[in-house]
Amino acid sequence: MDEGLRSLTDLDRVIHEPARLLIVTILSTVESADFLFLQRETGLTKGNLSAHLTKLEGAGYVEITKTFKGKLPLTICKLTKPGLKAFNSYRQQLAKFIDKTG
């Protein structure tokens, strides 16, 4: 068995989940993003987005800061260094998979 293929079972489940992969991909392209922006970009419901962000925060991949813009609450999300590293490493694993099965 090709060890590279077997390593598929080691894929980072936190990032592998499609909605979280989408969130992390978006955050990898910006300095930071607020909750409403992420909701609009991903098309996720408020509850789903919130649950996925909590999971990403728990893994140390996303930093969430709650603040105010005037009187309106503002939730700022930012990919952490470990988050970016995990994302890049996940991408590399997928690229290898695509390469090996091509």
Added chain:
Amino acid sequence: MDEGLRSLTDLDRVIHEPARLLIVTILSTVESADFLFLQRETGLTKGNLSAHLTKLEGAGYVEITKTFKGKLPLTICKLTKPGLKAFNSYRQQLAKFIDKTG
């Protein structure tokens, strides 16, 4: 938002699960495979492999035939045409993702 990226949330969950992705990848390279071969190649436990095969069979992606080799039971697994189609389409979606985030 890049619609190609948003389509990540449409990824086929049956195939996206890493252990099932590994099983389907192996089956895509052979005419058919018996249960013990798959167990050895994937490194999955008997129970896990069995559960994932049942899920793949339920989706119509894998055809499972139970027979005998002498007096020993033999379970033959084969990727169906819809299974191969789903695998190829999944690979293409991943390849697009890799391409867009590169």
